[in-house]
Every structure is written in C-alpha cells, then in structure tokens.
Amino acid sequence: MDNTPILSMMKKCDILFENESISNGLLISTFSYYMSSLMHSTKKDSGIIYHTGSSIFDLLLTTFAALSCLVYDELTPQELVASLNPGDIIIYKDRTRAEFLGIDEKGFVKIQYGSTKGKYQSPITETISPASFYKIKPYQGEATILDGRGILNDSKAKIDFLQSAFETELSDISSVTKKSVVVVSSRDFADTFINNIRIRYDGTESVCITDLMPVSYFSENKEYPYRGNPGKNNPVLRFTNKVSVARDQVYADEEKSIFAIAVLGGQIVKNGESELPDLLNRRSLKKAFISVPIIDGFDSLCETYTDATVFACTKDMLLSSSLPITPQGPLTLEIETQIANILDREIIEYDADSIINSEEYRDFRHNIQAVRHHVQNDDLIDRLIIESYSLVNYLSNITFPLNMVEAKRQNIEIVFPSASEKITFIKSVIENYDGVLATLLLKISDILDKAYRAVETKNPKEALLLKALYNALESGTVLVLVPKSYHVDILKSLLPTDISANTQLYIKTIGAFDHKGSYDSVLFVGCLGTKRFSIFSVFVSPIVKCLLYPHERPLYDYQKKAYAQKEAKLNNRSAIKYDFGNVDEEEAIQNVEILDDFEIEEYIDAITIKTALQTISNTVDGVTTKADIVRVATTTDGESVFFTKYYTPYIFDRDQMTVTESTVKDINAGDMLLFTKNSDQTKDIVEEIIKKLAVSNEQINEAFRKSKHWKNRLLKYKQENNLSFQDLSDEMKAYGTPKHAVTLRTWLNPESRIIAPREEGSFYQIALICEDEEMMSSPEAFHEACNTIRSLRIRILKLIGQSVIKNYQHASENVSFLSSIVRDELDALSQIVQIDAIADVCDVQVSVTYANRPYAL
The missing domain is CATH 2.30.30 (SH3 type barrels.)
Known part of the structure; x- marks a missing residue:
C-alpha cells in the first residue's frame, strides 16, 4: 500500500515538534508505512509497537490516528x-x-x-x-x-491543509468529523502533543491539530476541551489516562463513531492490562494499537493478542530499516542515540571471587522450595523464607564489607535492615523444628552464614566497583543501578569522595530506572532483574557493565538467552520483513539449568501481603469505623500500608528533588512515599505546614478558612438533608452547574486533597444550594482564596522535596521563614518509606486507624 492517503501526505508534509522535524529518516518512514497500511485497511486490525523509547513514535502514532479520522470519515x-x-x-x-x-x-x-x-x-x-x-x-x-x-x-487553515496535503475537493470537506479516536496516555503527553505538534505543508504553511478537529481530555467524570471547537461539537481526538475511562467511552458510543484506540506507555498498559483484552476485541473498534518501549519487557502482549501485527525495533530490524540522519533537535538526537545503543551496545562482565559457589546457591534455592512445599500456613516459616531470600540477595548486591556498612547503620547515618539480625533470627527459628524440616533449615542457614562471613571484613566486589567507576567516569556520565533505595545511601556514604561527589555519577534503583535517560555507561552491582526488566533490556548507554559472583552467572546467562529468545519471537512476528539470523528459541532457553527466581519472588510477595492481611484482621483497637481497602503494600522496612481508593499519596523523587501528589492506583514497587509519623490520626503534612503559616499570616489564614468553608457547608447540607452523591449531583445540575456524582464524592472525601472546584461559578451555585450568604455575596473571593491555597501547596511540595534531599545529604540549606517551617515539620512528622511489594485487593476492610499509613504489624 504505497499510495495510502497518509503516506502521500507524508511525502508533501513535515511533522514538527516545536520547530524540529520528526518525520524524516528510514526508520520513521518504515513506521509511517506500517501505520498507514493498518489505517488504510478496511478490516479490523490491531498493532503492537515496541519502539526504541523515543517519544517520536507515540507523537506520530497519535498524529496518524487523528488524521485518519479526517481522511476516512464518510460524512459529507x-x-x-x-x-x-x-x-x-x-x-x-x-x-x-x-x-x-x-x-x-x-x-x-x-x-x-x-x-x-x-x-x-x-x-x-x-x-x-x-x-x-x-x-x-x-x-x-x-x-x-x-x-x-x-x-x-x-476553518480556513483546515480547508487549506486538506486541499493541499490530501487533495480533497472543497465540496467534500465536511465542517464536522464523525469518526473519532481515543488515545490513552498521560495528561502530560496529551498537553505536550497539543501544544507542540504542527504539520508543515506547502513549504512554509503549518497547522496544529486543534485547527483540524475538536480535541478534549477526559478524566473519570469530566471533559476538558482544548482550544478551538467554537461549535462545541463532539471531540474527534479524545485523550484519557485510564483504560477504564476509554472503555466507558467506547461502550457508551451508540453511534459507533469511535473507530480506533491507542494505548501508549508501559505504565498505562500495566494499569489497564486486565481491561484491555475485552476492550481491544470489541467489534466496533476497527483499529487498536498498543505502544511500549522494547525494553519494558511486554513481550507477553504478543501471546495475548495473537492476531496483532507487530512493529518491533529489534537489532535485526534496525540493521535493515534504519540509516543515520543528522539530528535536527533533541528528539531526533534522542532516537539516533537509542538506535546506536541498540545496534552497538557492549556488555562487559566483571567476575568477582566467590562468596558461595553455584552449586551451593542452587542448593539454597532448592531448599527454600522444599521448605515452602513441606510446611504451609506456618507464619514463622513464611517469615524465614522472606528473610532468607532477602538476605541472600542483599549479600549478593552489597559492594562494601559488612562491618563498614553496619558501622554506618549503627551511627544512624543510614537506615536499612541489619544482616546480622537476619542471621540471628534464621538460626533461632531452627530451634523450633526437628526432623527433615530442621535439616533443610540448617542447610539454608549454613549457606547464608558462609556468604555473610565472606563479605564481613572484605567484599570481593569492592575493588571491581571502584575500578569500573574510575574508568567509566573518565569517559563521561555513569549510571549505577542497585536493587533498593538503601543501596543508594550505602554507596553514597562509602564511596571515595572523588567518586561520590562527581557530578557525572548517578545512582538509582531499578524501580526508578527511566528508559528515556542517556548515559555514557551503566553499571549493575549484581545480576538484577524482574519479570519485565533485565540487564539485557537496558539501552540508555552504549556500554553496560555488570559485577558478577559465580553464583549469579546462571541467572545472568538465563537473562541473556531469554532476551535472545524474546528478540527472535518479535522478529518472527514482525510486520516488517527483513533477513535475520534464526534462533532456536526452545534450545536457547532450556540450555540454562536454573530454578525460576521469579516464582519464589511472587510467592514471597504473596505471603507477605497475606501475612499483613491476616495480622490486621486479628487486630482489635476498639474503633468501629472501617475503611474499604483497594491496595495493600509492604515496605522495605517490613511495615504494611493499607490504601483506600481516594487517598492521595505523596511520591518522593530523589533525582528530581520533588514530591508530587499521585493516585493509589499508580503506586509501584520501588516508589518512595512520604507519610506522617504514627499519631492518633493520619495527617496531611502539607496541610499541617499551611496551618503553621496561617498562625502568623492573616492572608493565608483567611484563604485557608475559605478553602475549608465551602466544603464544610456542602458536606453539612448533604448530611442534614440525607442526600446521596447522586442527589447532590442532580441539585447541582438543576442550579446550572452539572457535576458528576463521582466528582462530588472526590470533593468531599476526607482522604482526597482536592482544594476546590476550579470554576468560579461553582462557588455561586454551592452558595445557592446551601443558602450561604457569605459565599453568595463574594464567590470570586472564595475562588481566589482556593487558588492561593492550591499554589501554596505546590510551593510547599517543592520545598519538601528539596528539604528531604538536604537531609539525605546532611547538607545545609538556604533558610527562609517558609523553608524553616517545612524543615521543622518534616523533622517532627515526616516518614519516608520505600514500597517493596504492592497488590490489589477486594472485599478488605480495616479500622480507619490503620488506613493510609505505614504500620508495623
């Protein structure tokens, strides 16, 4: 299909991001051919895109999907x-x-x-x-x-563009487009796309997407139109960040105008993976696309969607379908770097002296499995399995002698679990059992004890680490990847100053790893990995280094051959035909004699969550009010967190020095969350800081009062009149400001940190409903007050992030009145935890005392 409308348009036009052309080059031409062929086909099609990690692919995919609504619309x-x-x-x-x-x-x-x-x-x-x-x-x-x-x-811009780019007759150009497409992406991507993408035609003319069609972003209960659309017509391009919202729109589309859906990004796919199959298989959807970076490990999508065509940026594909181009800006430079990294990446192995040999490590895992199957529903054994497995991983990935690390821990310079205390606990458990089980436990303990002694005073990885870092830093930026956040603190504390203070050194957990980064080299402290991440799926650098013990070698070889198998599968499924070397997939993976670590990890995650639920269900605190729990997490410190649906977590990003408000559904293992310390009730640390400021600042005090007044009055009105949220929604609609029941529930939920409605008119309608004279006389004052508090919260969150980083670095900071209050409040109230495991749950209730905060069970 060399002459599809989209391909013909691409020959005449340039897709611009800001002023940078992103539609040139052999790889992009190949991608354009793939997309235009699927869009042009009259049958139902789906496609899976495994791209390099560049945002260019998602920007172009969205552009092609939007233009297809115009090109293939049948409304005259x-x-x-x-x-x-x-x-x-x-x-x-x-x-x-x-x-x-x-x-x-x-x-x-x-x-x-x-x-x-x-x-x-x-x-x-x-x-x-x-x-x-x-x-x-x-x-x-x-x-x-x-x-x-x-x-x-x-509309002149739209008419000119369609006549020039697609040679559409003027009499055939409808002012309204019936077809529409849903794009599931982050809100940031949607805003970036709308604000920066333009199509250049006729040499110098250009048009943006909102000149061509109505565009809106949809939350769970509200539509947010982008600029344009004077006729208030239904949006042609619809953005949302949840698969569930996209599903609702498709199901409610009685006219079947939504003909395509695109799901962009690994996190979006992961959050909606249970809902995607049913949605993408819906008959009314003629086109469906999933787009993820090839490094994100979503090769299982091919097994789920067996009829989907695949566009995969494997090494073999890039060898035949890409040629170097001269970058015109940051996006084309990024994609060229990513292509080069995939094609030319070198993996260097640093072999460390053994602390336990491969046979002992294999025996350790077999013994863990044997204990697991020998005894079930034994809390003490469950804990021993958890502690044993975490300890062997800790000893494998620590890069300094334990006595140095323990000294830092005892001086409270670093907070992390004690290896010696774990050893003591494991030995104490053995005394409670006899027979075959005691023998298995003793074997586990002996192997762990041997590994512990091997790194107690001298660590075989230390010299290799320092050598690798000194060499790498001479050539540029270095990313060191570690398993958990306390490893970051250990490295920063114990590395020589000339390394730790080097501005070209970055240390991150694999949970915080960002595939869009770019470094001159990457160093793994051990054979790290998860089901969707391995050493071989890292393409942010042309050089990847790994410190390996002999007992880590089998897992390393397994990851290596598993990635080769994955590439072979993607090559075989590829819609782009090219020559590549045949790989015997079965032989490649079965040659490795290795027990599946991931099965043990899943079991440990499961029993950890199960133990937390069992313990909390047996806890009696005298509080009868219960909270409905939707997710349960455990932390690296061994605490549990029971999350309710509408809770707003604070997520701490140590690299960006920021604290951001998120949602419970978006919390992942590895995230660092900011909580208030245990007290009689869960407090909002930002609100506590605002209260302190309000004591000495009358303007803030009045703004804070108004930000609470409207909510208290509306809640009181609802309760006094025994109204449901749907009843309240109906009243809002009757007064001219329709609000969905879910929106009102979010406004009034005590766990939600919604400040206020953003529309000034909403305050007037609330005043009318509640007969509140103060609000009725000056709704604009309430609107302005809430904007003041909203801005203040953003400023405080930024200061919290900076202050937390300063505490981590034991560094001084520029002190202002606000920053001093933030610092004092953090010292008194804050607690930062890292999520170790998290799972969705249903039909679980706990006392409100235990909800939305870390709790040691």
Whole structure:
C-alpha cells in the first residue's frame, strides 16, 4: 500500500515538534508505512509497537490516528446539512451563530443571523448553495444570540491543509468529523502533543491539530476541551489516562463513531492490562494499537493478542530499516542515540571471587522450595523464607564489607535492615523444628552464614566497583543501578569522595530506572532483574557493565538467552520483513539449568501481603469505623500500608528533588512515599505546614478558612438533608452547574486533597444550594482564596522535596521563614518509606486507624 492517503501526505508534509522535524529518516518512514497500511485497511486490525523509547513514535502514532479520522470519515457536507432541523443553531463560516431555517425546493439552505448597526441588530437571511455547504457547522453550545461573540476558530487553515496535503475537493470537506479516536496516555503527553505538534505543508504553511478537529481530555467524570471547537461539537481526538475511562467511552458510543484506540506507555498498559483484552476485541473498534518501549519487557502482549501485527525495533530490524540522519533537535538526537545503543551496545562482565559457589546457591534455592512445599500456613516459616531470600540477595548486591556498612547503620547515618539480625533470627527459628524440616533449615542457614562471613571484613566486589567507576567516569556520565533505595545511601556514604561527589555519577534503583535517560555507561552491582526488566533490556548507554559472583552467572546467562529468545519471537512476528539470523528459541532457553527466581519472588510477595492481611484482621483497637481497602503494600522496612481508593499519596523523587501528589492506583514497587509519623490520626503534612503559616499570616489564614468553608457547608447540607452523591449531583445540575456524582464524592472525601472546584461559578451555585450568604455575596473571593491555597501547596511540595534531599545529604540549606517551617515539620512528622511489594485487593476492610499509613504489624 504505497499510495495510502497518509503516506502521500507524508511525502508533501513535515511533522514538527516545536520547530524540529520528526518525520524524516528510514526508520520513521518504515513506521509511517506500517501505520498507514493498518489505517488504510478496511478490516479490523490491531498493532503492537515496541519502539526504541523515543517519544517520536507515540507523537506520530497519535498524529496518524487523528488524521485518519479526517481522511476516512464518510460524512459529507450534504449529509451533515440533511441531518439538521429547522430552528437548529449553526456556525456559519466559523464567524457567526445562525439559525437554520431549512432547505428550499432547489436544495439550497436558508439561514438567518443578526447584523449589528449602531445600537440595533437586524436579522439577515442568507441562501447557501450546495457547493458552500462546507461552511455550515452544527452548534452544540448553550449561547442563543445569533452573532459571532466567543467564536475564535477559523476553518480556513483546515480547508487549506486538506486541499493541499490530501487533495480533497472543497465540496467534500465536511465542517464536522464523525469518526473519532481515543488515545490513552498521560495528561502530560496529551498537553505536550497539543501544544507542540504542527504539520508543515506547502513549504512554509503549518497547522496544529486543534485547527483540524475538536480535541478534549477526559478524566473519570469530566471533559476538558482544548482550544478551538467554537461549535462545541463532539471531540474527534479524545485523550484519557485510564483504560477504564476509554472503555466507558467506547461502550457508551451508540453511534459507533469511535473507530480506533491507542494505548501508549508501559505504565498505562500495566494499569489497564486486565481491561484491555475485552476492550481491544470489541467489534466496533476497527483499529487498536498498543505502544511500549522494547525494553519494558511486554513481550507477553504478543501471546495475548495473537492476531496483532507487530512493529518491533529489534537489532535485526534496525540493521535493515534504519540509516543515520543528522539530528535536527533533541528528539531526533534522542532516537539516533537509542538506535546506536541498540545496534552497538557492549556488555562487559566483571567476575568477582566467590562468596558461595553455584552449586551451593542452587542448593539454597532448592531448599527454600522444599521448605515452602513441606510446611504451609506456618507464619514463622513464611517469615524465614522472606528473610532468607532477602538476605541472600542483599549479600549478593552489597559492594562494601559488612562491618563498614553496619558501622554506618549503627551511627544512624543510614537506615536499612541489619544482616546480622537476619542471621540471628534464621538460626533461632531452627530451634523450633526437628526432623527433615530442621535439616533443610540448617542447610539454608549454613549457606547464608558462609556468604555473610565472606563479605564481613572484605567484599570481593569492592575493588571491581571502584575500578569500573574510575574508568567509566573518565569517559563521561555513569549510571549505577542497585536493587533498593538503601543501596543508594550505602554507596553514597562509602564511596571515595572523588567518586561520590562527581557530578557525572548517578545512582538509582531499578524501580526508578527511566528508559528515556542517556548515559555514557551503566553499571549493575549484581545480576538484577524482574519479570519485565533485565540487564539485557537496558539501552540508555552504549556500554553496560555488570559485577558478577559465580553464583549469579546462571541467572545472568538465563537473562541473556531469554532476551535472545524474546528478540527472535518479535522478529518472527514482525510486520516488517527483513533477513535475520534464526534462533532456536526452545534450545536457547532450556540450555540454562536454573530454578525460576521469579516464582519464589511472587510467592514471597504473596505471603507477605497475606501475612499483613491476616495480622490486621486479628487486630482489635476498639474503633468501629472501617475503611474499604483497594491496595495493600509492604515496605522495605517490613511495615504494611493499607490504601483506600481516594487517598492521595505523596511520591518522593530523589533525582528530581520533588514530591508530587499521585493516585493509589499508580503506586509501584520501588516508589518512595512520604507519610506522617504514627499519631492518633493520619495527617496531611502539607496541610499541617499551611496551618503553621496561617498562625502568623492573616492572608493565608483567611484563604485557608475559605478553602475549608465551602466544603464544610456542602458536606453539612448533604448530611442534614440525607442526600446521596447522586442527589447532590442532580441539585447541582438543576442550579446550572452539572457535576458528576463521582466528582462530588472526590470533593468531599476526607482522604482526597482536592482544594476546590476550579470554576468560579461553582462557588455561586454551592452558595445557592446551601443558602450561604457569605459565599453568595463574594464567590470570586472564595475562588481566589482556593487558588492561593492550591499554589501554596505546590510551593510547599517543592520545598519538601528539596528539604528531604538536604537531609539525605546532611547538607545545609538556604533558610527562609517558609523553608524553616517545612524543615521543622518534616523533622517532627515526616516518614519516608520505600514500597517493596504492592497488590490489589477486594472485599478488605480495616479500622480507619490503620488506613493510609505505614504500620508495623
């Protein structure tokens, strides 16, 4: 399909991100061919894109999907006009609202609109021929005045573009597009796309997406239109960040106008993976796309969607379908770097002297499995399995002698679990058992004790680590990857100053790893990995180094051959045909005699969560109020967290020095969360800081009072009148400000940190409903007050992030009145934990005392 409309357009036009062309080069041309072929096909198609990690792919995918709505839309101007009824309000020439009077016997349309002369407005009737029907657009807004007030859009850009890029006849250009597409992505991506993507045509002319079609972003209960769309017509391009919202839109689409869906990004796919199969297989959806970086490990998608065509940026594919180009800006430089890393990456192994040999490590894992199957529903044994497995991983990945590390821990310079205490606990458990089980436990203990002694005073990885870092830092930036956050603290504390203070050194956990980064080299402290991540899936650098003990070698070889198998599978499924070396997939993976670590890890995660649930269910605290729990997490410190649906967690990013508000659904293993320390009730640390500021600042005090007043009055009104949230929603609608019941629940939920509605008119409607004279007399004051508190929260969150980093670095900071309050409040109230494991749960209730905070069970 070399002459599809999209491909023909690409030959004439450039897709620009800001002023950078992102539509050139052999790889992008290959991707454009793949996308345009699927879009042009009349049958139901789905595609899985495994890209290099560059945002160019998602930007182009979204552009092609949006343009396909225009190109393949079957609604003609004549059909659009025929659907109108006399009395309907329309937009004429994108300049004025007019009344549609009907179609005369000759097939001409008659409309009427107002013309203002001086202080008077006189109606004008105009007749429109069929050749000019493209100038008529339905109006779905609420205005009734027949003039041009509030109409800012100009359809000339759309007409010029369609005529030039697609050679569309003027009489065939409908003012409204019936087809639409849903893109599931982050809100940041949606905003970035709308604000920065333009299509250049005719050499110098350009058009943005909102010139061509209505675009909106959808939350769970509200639509947020982007600029344009004077006719208030249904959006053609629909963004949302949840698969569930996309599903609801598709299911509610009675006219079947949504013909395509695109799901962008590994995290979006992961969050919605249970809902995706049913949605993508829906008959009304003619096109469906999933786009993820090839490093994210979502090769299982191929097994789930067996009929999908695959575009995969494997090494073999890039060898045949990419050529170097001269980068024109940051995005094209990024993709060229990623391609080079995939093609030329070198993996260097540093072999460390043994602390336990491969046979002993294999015996250790076999013994763990044997104990697991020998005894079930034994809390002490469950804990021993957890502690034993975590200890062997800790000893494998620590890079300094234990006595040095323990000294830092005892001086409270670093907080992390004690290896010696774990050893003591494991030995104490053995005394409670006899027979075969005691023998198995003793074997486990002996192997752990041997490994412990081997790194107690001298660590075989230390010299290798220092050598690798000194050499790497001479060549540029270095990323060191470690398993958990306390390893970051250990390295920063014990590395020589000339290394730890080097601004080219970055240390991150694999949970915080970002595939969009770029470094001159990457160093793994051990054979780290998860089901969706391994040493061989890292392409942020041309050089990857790994410190390996002999007992880590089998897992390393397993990862290596598993990645080769993955590439072979993707090559075999690829829609792009090219020559590549055949790999015997079965032989490649079965040659490695290795017990599946991931099975043990999943078991440990499961029993950890199970133990937390069992313990909390047996806890009696005298509090009868229960909270519905949707997710349960354990921390690296051994505490448990029971999350409710509407809780707003604070996630700490140590690299960006920021604290951001997130959602419970988006919490992942490895995330660092900021909580208040244990007290009688869960507190919002940001609100506590605002209260301190309000004591000495009358303006903040008044703004804070107003930000609480509207919520308290509305909640009181609901309770006094025994209203449901749906009842309240109906009242809001009756007063002219419709709000979904879910929105109102979020506003009034004590766990939610919603400050206030963003529309000033909402305060007036709330005042009318509640008969609140203060709010009614000055709704703008309440609106401004809530904006003040909202801005203050953002500023405080930024200061919290900076202050936490300073505490980690034991560094001084520039002290202001606000920063000093933040620092004091953090010292008194804050607690930072790292999520070790997290799972969704249902039908679980706990006392509100234990909800949304770390708790040692």
